[in-house]
Amino acid sequence: MDVDKYINDTLATVVERNPHENEFHQAVEEVFHSIKPVLTQHLEYIDAKILERISEPERVIMFRVPWVDDQGEIQINKGYRVQFNSAIGPYKGGLRWHPSVNLSILKFLGFEQTFKNALTGIPMGGGKGGSNFDPHGKSDGEIMRFAQSFMSELYRHIGAETDVPAGDIGVGGREIGYLFGMYKKLANEFTGVLTGKGLTFGGSNIRPEATGFGVVYFLAEALKARDDGIEGKRILVSGAGNVAQYAVQKVIQMGGKVLTMSDSSGMVYDPDGIDEEKLAFIMELKNVKRGRIKEFAEKYPSVEYHEGQKPWGVPADIALPCATQNEVELPDAKALIANGATYLVEGANMPTTPEAIEALQEAMVIYVPGKASNAGGVSVSGLEMSQNALKAQWSREVVDEKLQEIMRNIHQKVAEHGEDAQGNIDYMQGANIAGFLKVAEAMLAQGLV
Ligand code: NDP
Numbered sequence: 001m002d003v004d005k006y007i008n009d010t011l012a013t014v015v016e017r018n019p020h021e022n023e024f025h026q027a028v029e030e031v032f033h034s035i036k037p038v039l040t041q042h043l044e045y046i047d048a049k050i051l052e053r054i055s056e057p058e059r060v061i062m063f064r065v066p067w068v069d070d071q072g073e074i075q076i077n078k079g080y081r082v083q084f085n086s087a088i089g090p091y092k093g094g095l096r097w098h099p100s101v102n103l104s105i106l107k108f109l110g111f112e113q114t115f116k117n118a119l120t121g122i123p124m125g126g127g128k129g130g131s132n133f134d135p136h137g138k139s140d141g142e143i144m145r146f147a148q149s150f151m152s153e154l155y156r157h158i159g160a161e162t163d164v165p166a167g168d169i170g171v172g173g174r175e176i177g178y179l180f181g182m183y184k185k186l187a188n189e190f191t192g193v194l195t196g197k198g199l200t201f202g203g204s205n206i207r208p209e210a211t212g213f214g215v216v217y218f219l220a221e222a223l224k225a226r227d228d229g230i231e232g233k234r235i236l237v238s239g240a241g242n243v244a245q246y247a248v249q250k251v252i253q254m255g256g257k258v259l260t261m262s263d264s265s266g267m268v269y270d271p272d273g274i275d276e277e278k279l280a281f282i283m284e285l286k287n288v289k290r291g292r293i294k295e296f297a298e299k300y301p302s303v304e305y306h307e308g309q310k311p312w313g314v315p316a317d318i319a320l321p322c323a324t325q326n327e328v329e330l331p332d333a334k335a336l337i338a339n340g341a342t343y344l345v346e347g348a349n350m351p352t353t354p355e356a357i358e359a360l361q362e363a364m365v366i367y368v369p370g371k372a373s374n375a376g377g378v379s380v381s382g383l384e385m386s387q388n389a390l391k392a393q394w395s396r397e398v399v400d401e402k403l404q405e406i407m408r409n410i411h412q413k414v415a416e417h418g419e420d421a422q423g424n425i426d427y428m429q430g431a432n433i434a435g436f437l438k439v440a441e442a443m444l445a446q447g448l449v
Helices: 003-017 022-034 036-041 043-047 050-054 103-120 140-157 173-187 207-224 242-253 276-288 294-299 330-338 354-362 376-390 396-418 427-445
Strands: 059-068 074-085 091-097 126-131 163-166 234-237 257-263 266-269 304-307 318-320 343-345 366-368
Touching: 003 022, 003 036, 003 050, 022 036, 022 103, 022 354, 022 427, 036 043, 036 427, 043 050, 043 427, 050 427, 059 103, 059 140, 074 091, 074 103, 074 140, 074 163, 091 103, 091 173, 091 376, 103 126, 103 376, 103 396, 103 427, 126 140, 126 163, 140 173, 163 376, 207 242, 207 318, 207 343, 207 366, 207 376, 207 396, 234 242, 242 257, 242 276, 242 318, 266 294, 276 294, 294 304, 330 354, 354 366, 366 427, 376 396, 396 427
Parallel strands: 091 126, 091 163, 234 257, 234 318, 318 343, 343 366
Antiparallel strands: 059 074, 074 126, 257 266, 266 304
């Protein structure tokens, strides 16, 4: 059996059947290439057409979302839910509201989510959804009316044992609250159908922090594997949203120095390092006032603002991209390498382009894919589902301890499958193989469904 040819032929079919879905092709290509050693040893996966099946979502739901803006004008958006794979548990994955949202982006995210969720050790399948709705500049009333309209269709497709959405870009605690309220009204039941809920109505402690904290816990494990630590490291963070904020907070707590953050307009560079007080200002700015990151530079004179720029040109030891897909391109990777960076750990989903990954790996920069390093968010979502099922609420300390343990276990699993004879860990290969094996085994066992 020529496994290379099989992989290439299958990829060609994926591209042909899903035309113009570049992000989806990119995500599938990365996984298929890195699982070659597994396929060579398990020809039964090829016979059972696991690759062909795993790259086709089980179900895609698309719907109209009509709503009325503050001027009384009717607006129409597209709504989606991609139920990608339920081999190991109910579909689970976030909702993204951003003008760039389309089927390609949600299929790439749902595909990635399937393997990420397998790595967590919690029984959750993969899904993703969202809308091309742009929350920027919308009033609370507009956000609520949009959320209610979105849920008035979505509610018939989800459920605590079927599909459990959460937040993602543009969907945070406020939006989950409105979505949950509408679900409860329509379904007439109070169940754990969404995660990321408020603490007063079934949410989990540490869920807002989980993705960012988890990224830094994973980074600490990766550093530890090379007898190193976060203390004193200069760290670049992109984004200023949920993942970025809590990654910055944990880096500060662990003694690292965060030099940058950013939003979709530009980046801020603080040569003194962002401390707890400055971070509190950014959190208020982004979560309450819903302002722009440049206002941070206006408040603190030592901070520089660079309109339209990304953080990757600033000399540092570690990069944590926490904004969006394909935000680290080849020239950015070259800049990181030239400045002596030694780690890139993804907080966002697929923030690094394939060319950039190749350049980083060639330069021996440790590259950790988001499906391993940002799995802390969905892990605590899984813990939120457990607490809802038990009608219980665990303390911050208990959830944080469980999160740390999950991130350590993911690191161990990924290292097991990605370590070479010299003891170097290929985190991309390890994550893809460990995630794939679990899902593929479950699919084989359940027959052709
Ligand atoms: P938020 O909406 O809270 O924050 C997103 C941040 O990224 C904002 O600062 C935003 O800028 C910036 N951003 C968004 N789109 C772009 C773009 N096209 N170019 C430049 N900057 C951009 O989202 P999250 O923090 O929740 O998500 C960030 C990433 O992490 C995403 O890739 C998401 O899929 C991933 N992720 C999130 C998880 C979670 O639990 N929330 C879990 C796992 C992964 P602005 O303020 O201008 O909008």
